[in-house]
Amino acid sequence: xxxxxxxxxxxxxxxxxxxxxxxxxxxxxxxxxxxxxxxxxxxxxxxxxxxxxxxxxxxxxxxxxxxxxxxxxxxxxxxxxxxxxxxxxxxxxxxxxxxxxxxxxxxxxxxxxxxxxxxxxxxxxxxxxxxxxxxxxxxxxxxxxxxxxxxxxxxxxxxxxxxxxxxxxxxxxxxxxxxxxxxxxxxxxxxxxxxxxxxxx
Ligand code: ITT
Numbered sequence: 753x754x755x756x757x758x759x760x761x762x763x764x765x766x767x768x769x770x771x772x773x774x775x776x777x778x779x780x781x782x783x784x785x786x787x788x789x790x791x792x793x794x795x796x797x798x799x800x801x802x803x804x805x806x807x808x809x810x811x812x813x814x815x816x817x818x819x820x821x822x823x824x825x826x827x828x829x830x831x832x833x834x835x836x837x838x839x840x841x842x843x844x845x846x847x848x849x850x851x852x853x854x855x856x857x858x859x860x861x862x863x864x865x866x867x868x869x870x871x872x873x874x875x876x877x878x879x880x881x882x883x884x885x886x887x888x889x890x891x892x893x894x895x896x897x898x899x900x901x902x903x904x905x906x907x908x909x910x911x912x913x914x915x916x917x918x919x920x921x922x923x924x925x926x927x928x929x930x931x932x933x934x935x936x937x938x939x940x941x942x943x944x945x946x947x948x949x950x951x952x953x
Pocket of ligand 1: 758759760761764793820821822823824837838868901902903904905917929931
């Protein structure tokens with residue numbers, strides 16, 4: 753089964769490719785099917801934004817399309833940056849996580865709780881739409897650690913592991929992350945759709 757992955761984020765691409773590796777799925781990127789579409793994330797929820805991305809690329813390609821909208825919710829900041837995680841400060845990932853660390857200066861460890869949220873949308877050319885969500889709980893560090901992953905991973909501590917998300921191997925992150933949890937829920941559904949389409953690759 754051919755599935756289009758509606759994202760421009762290279763970290764997400766890498767992770768979805770690994771997360772769906774066990775399925776008979778060819779995961780295609782927009783540029784591989786000749787598409788360069790920028791979808792404006794005008795939704796007010798992760799689900800709306802994930803659906804916007806998946807619907808737009810599905811309509812343009814005629815292929816089943818998967819998109820994820822994700823973000824980091826920090827309790828001491830009333831859930832910010834949340835939906836605006838990718839856009840909350842101009843610049844690259846390091847600028848954004850340093851902005852977050854500054855906003856949390858003086859906040860004690862026990863009040864630095866946070867979670868990553870990932871809402872995955874799968875849209876089929878016949879109009880069917882599916883949403884699945886994954887969460888990963890943790891805490892914001894005071895300094896960045898680790899080189900793996902992307903985005904806010906260097907400042908997201910998994911207290912039970914004593915390491916940040918960026919200090920995990922790709923395999924470890926793909927066992928416990930918000931995206932991995934959304935993928936775990938999506939996989940049985942994808943298997944069913946693959947069966948329905950006659951096991952076609
Ligand atoms: P696409 O819309 O093209 O998929 P994006 O980066 O704009 O890419 P989002 O709108 O979903 O994606 O923003 C999610 C942001 O949340 C992302 O840019 C990171 O800053 C952060 N984020 C999401 N998942 C993450 C992860 O696994 N690790 C660290 N940060 C993550």
